[in-house]
Amino acid sequence: MDRIRIIGGRPLHGQIAVSGSKNAALPLMTAALLTDETVKLSNLPHLADIATLANVLSHHGVELHMNGETGDGGAGRVLELRAGRIENARASYDLVRKMRASVLVLGPLLARQGHAEVSLPGGCAIGTRPVDLHLRGLEALGARIDLADGYIKASAPGGLKGGEVVFPTVSVGATENLLMAATLAEGETRLVNAAREPEVSDLAECLVAMGADIHGIGGDTLTIRGVGRLHGTDYAVIPDRIETGTYAMAAAITDGEIELLGARSAHLRAALAKLDEAGVKVVESNRGLTVSRKNGPLTGTDVETDPYPGFPTDLQAQFTALMTTARGESRICETIFENRFMHIPELHRMGASIAIDGRTAVVRGQSALRGAPVMASDLRASASLVIAGLAAEGETVVNRVYHLDRGYERLEEKLCGCGAGIERIRGD
């Protein structure tokens, strides 16, 4: 298994091209199931999760062609997907267990084929992550759902019918599944208390480009009038706001300066406000964002994760790492996932002082971090360990790097380009 070795203590200086967003690209890929024409996605990141979903889609009969190469200019890859015919509406446990987002094939398959059978994705390190909201929503559109043998068996022989879905909790994935299903349902669907994440809006914009009739994009109520068919389109994936935030924090913790090419501040307002409060300067230009410290040490800053436009849970672990070196105490409250503090025991190994009080991590700052061998438990926990390692004195070795490869494209190369002492040690 690969590991990442970091020699910390070097301020990072340079430029990093922000990749296309993983969490936008995944639903966009599943949207290709809704049409028999070609959907061409550009600025696609080169990531393990993209390859996993491509494999799932190819089992459904989608033809995939990867044309572009990832370049330093951030052009990203171009993927053509054509679901001329759905050969198989079953997503097996072996395919789905590798990545929860595979459940996003459910809505499109049901809408296009009238039936689908998808393995229940199960829990993961950050929480139990049920899919009840996806299933209840599809039932409100007339689907019949049975759970048997670990599979979601969904059918709508007469086709899906528009309806009102009021989400009791904001769910990105459930909003995306329902949005896709509703595009081909008969009549009007209203999704109330829908997720407003930029990745949801990106999906909605792409669906509109495919011929869908969607109103309220960017708001918490989406109205979809079903259409008879969707057609192909060319669509560019938005830049990854979580990758942007992660490298912004790497610049801040090392007291360096990084220009994040292609980054969009509009998608990161809450996180940038917190960085500002902590003493991080972010300057916007037409090329992206340049991040450095304002002057002197960082200041302890409290954060609470919330659905968009709040502070993203996907940046909580990285912000916690950043706050270990700040002056004063920070209270980091995680409200989205019940078990997203797996990075904390590992940060302790590096000398951080953090106490967990229920959903809140209380970080006592100004730790002199020291390198240590640490274990990555999930994607963003891994990123937080890399950030801490970049600031720590001596050598940090991050084990189980496959988590990082799910969501960070060429991480070592990007950080190396800014002067970081970081390398991948290839395993068996």
Ligand SMILES: CC(=O)N[C@H]1[C@@H](OP(=O)(O)OP(=O)(O)OC[C@H]2O[C@@H](n3ccc(=O)[nH]c3=O)[C@H](O)[C@@H]2O)O[C@H](CO)[C@@H](O)[C@@H]1O
């Ligand atoms: C591929 C992708 O885009 N992943 C993102 C997506 O995950 P994902 O779409 O899985 O996250 P959700 O927004 O659905 O989850 C939010 C909360 O709702 C709960 N819930 C969700 C669905 C459901 O049917 N029942 C239920 O109770 C979850 O357990 C969680 O506590 O949004 C999360 C929240 O911003 C991010 O951390 C993930 O990076």
Ligand SMILES: C=C(OP(=O)(O)O)C(=O)O
């Ligand atoms: C939790 C994440 O992804 P997923 O929903 O695919 O597990 C993430 O991107 O931080």
